[in-house]
Amino acid sequence: MRRSESIAEIKIIPERPGDAESIYAVNASAFATHGEAELVAKLRCDVTPWISLVATVDTDVVGHILFTPVDIQDDERPGTAIALAPVAVLPEHQNRGIGSALVRKGLSNCEATGEHVVFVLGHTNYYPRFGFEPAWPRGLYFNTPEPNPAFFVLELQPAALGGRRGEVRYHRHFYDV
C-alpha cells in the first residue's frame, strides 16, 4: 500500500465476514500490547449490538472501530447506551483522517440503529472534536466515582441521557485489559 493514497480511496464499511483476523492485526499493531486485539476477539463472541466498522484500502483493512453496549447504573432510572472502544488505525496510515472518518461514520451508524448516547474513554484532545463532552460534570463516571478528564459522553439526540447519572458499566471483558 502506498503512503500517498488519498482519503478518497479509503472506504468505511461494516465489518465483513472474514475480517476478524485483519481486525485483530490492526489493533495489535496500533496499540502497545495485544490487549485491545484480544478484547475485540473476546467481545465478538459475547456482545449484541455489535457495531463494527473497518476502513479499507482496496480490500485491505487499515483501520477498525467498535461500539458495544454499556449500562448506566442510575439508581432510579437505569439505562443503556453504547461505548466506542477501541478505535485503531495501522501506524503507517495514521494522521490521514482515517480515525476521524471511522468515528464519524460509527456515530452515524449508532444514530441509525437508535443508539443516541455514546461514551468513550480516551485521548482528551481527540474526542471533543466529534462533540464528546466530559462525562463527570453530568454525574457519569467509569469505574470510580471521581473526575476523569478522559471519560466522555455524546448525546446524538437532545436530552437523550434523560438526566441519568451514575456508573457507566462496560462489558466485564473491558475490566481485564
Ligand SMILES: CC(C)(COP(=O)(O)OP(=O)(O)OC[C@H]1O[C@@H](n2cnc3c(N)ncnc32)[C@H](O)[C@@H]1OP(=O)(O)O)[C@@H](O)C(=O)NCCC(=O)NCCS
Ligand atoms: C487514535 C487514532 C485511532 C487516530 O487515528 P488517525 O487516523 O491517526 O486520526 P486522524 O488522522 O483522523 O486524526 C489525527 C489526529 O489524532 C491525534 N492523535 C493521534 N493519536 C493521538 C493520541 N495518542 N493522543 C491524542 N491525540 C492523538 C493526532 O494528534 C491528530 O490531531 P490533529 O488533527 O489535531 O493534528 C490512531 O492514532 C491510533 O490507532 N492510535 C493508536 C491506538 C489508540 O490510541 N486508539 C485510541 C484509543 S482512545
